[in-house]
Amino acid sequence: MTQIDTESPAAAEEGASGRTRNPAAMLLAMCAGLGVILVLLLMVFILPSLKSGAHDLQVGVVGTDTAQFEQALGAAAPNAYEPQQFESDEALRDAIRNREVVGGFVVDGGNVHALVASAGSSAISGSLTGTAQTVARATGSAVTVEDVVPLPASDPTGIGIGGLAFPLVFGGIVPVVAFRKIFPRSNAWYLAGLIGFAALGGIAVSAVLTYWFGSIESSMWPVAAALTLGIAGLALPLAGLQNAFGAKGFTLGAMTMMFLGNPLAGIATTSAWLPSGLGTFGQILPPGAAGTLVRSAAYFDWAGGATAALTLVTWVVVGLALYAVGARRAPAEAQA
Incomplete structure (x- = not known):
């Protein structure tokens, strides 16, 4: 007489492996795994914004004697900018339009004229403007700002x-x-x-x-x-x-x-x-x-x-x- 095996596939698998799955352990493992993924997503989406800011940005400087200004620039925003000398303010404007630098400063005696490009990045242009104002206060200079490549008036923040x-x-x-x-x-x-x-x-x-x-x-x-x-x-x-x-x-x-x-x-x-x-x-x-x-x-x-x-x-x-x-x-x- 043939004996019919009524053991379920799941039971057979458990018997073959010699162990059963613990629902509590599976629950904890799944929660831990999803928690790790959640933290990783938080780091990927939030951490870059938290650590973002001006760092080693190429900027132009125009002026006959800019050593004091560059020193004040470094003190106002450490490691934020890498100044490059330009012969004229028009050459600096061309460099900004060609995206060779993100902006710059024209230093003329007691005046600082900041050149920015909000169309390139409103965050960077805002940083340059704020830094120019900080330097002006520290050196007793007057500051003006010119947007060389502005954003459209209909979308001023980009x-x-x-x-x-x-x-x-x-x-x-x-x-x-x-x-x-x-x-x-x-x-x-x-x-x-x-x-x-x-x-x-x-x-x-x-x-x-x-x-x-x-x-x-x-x-x-x-x-x-x-x-x-x-x-x-x-x-x-x-x-x-x-x-x-x-x-x-x-x-x-x-x-x-x-x-x-x-x-x-x-x-x-x-x-x-x-x-x-x-x-x-x-x-x-x-x-x-x-x-x-x-x-x-x-x-x-x-x-x-x-x-x-x-x-x-x-x-x-x-x-x-x-x-x-x-x-x-x-x-x-x-x-x-």
Whole structure:
């Protein structure tokens, strides 16, 4: 007579392993693990802002005898600025427009004329203005401030471009999932969808910034081009990771963009305001590079945007290469 084994799979697994799972231990382990993740997220999103500020910022100084001023500058803001001598105030203005320095000071006897660029970073321009006033009080000088590259009157704090970090990351992640659902078997249509959305998204966001928010006073098309490259630089690497490594590859890439690329992008203040190592790392990732390129296109006639553009192009190429690897691997695995 055949005996029927009525032991459940869970019981059999427990018997095979020789141990049972303790619900209390599992509860504590899960709470501890999630607590660690929460603390890490807090550090990633909050710590950069707490440690941000003026540090080693390149500024220009004009004047025949600026030694006393530079000494007072160092005392007012230790390690905040690295002064460079310029022959004239016009040469300093050109350097600010070309993003070679973030601002500067024209010292003329008892007067200090601060040159800032709020379009480059309202935080940095505010810091320069405050430092100039502190130095003026310490030396008994008079201070005036000139905004060489100002923000538009409709967006005097730069909120429009400063708030692009999350929309950029969202615009890079969501289309990868959406177009894969629509075109599950067509690589050509899938990639066309991602590239088409990048262009459409760039134009749409640029139009809103220009005609609704008033954050851009010049032509919207350079900004649209920068945004298009930025969205493509986010979406195509994620698509490549998904095609080459599956859902795990996409998840890892998306988490990196969201939880590292987003807070370390420095779009609102520029990377120079973040702690030096974090700011540099943020510019390697697509969100940070995209923010730098958009600001360069919007206010500085592309000055200072070459490295960011090259970074985004590199991400696009890497994404397409990964996608090609995954596309070639799929038929081989199907035959196997």
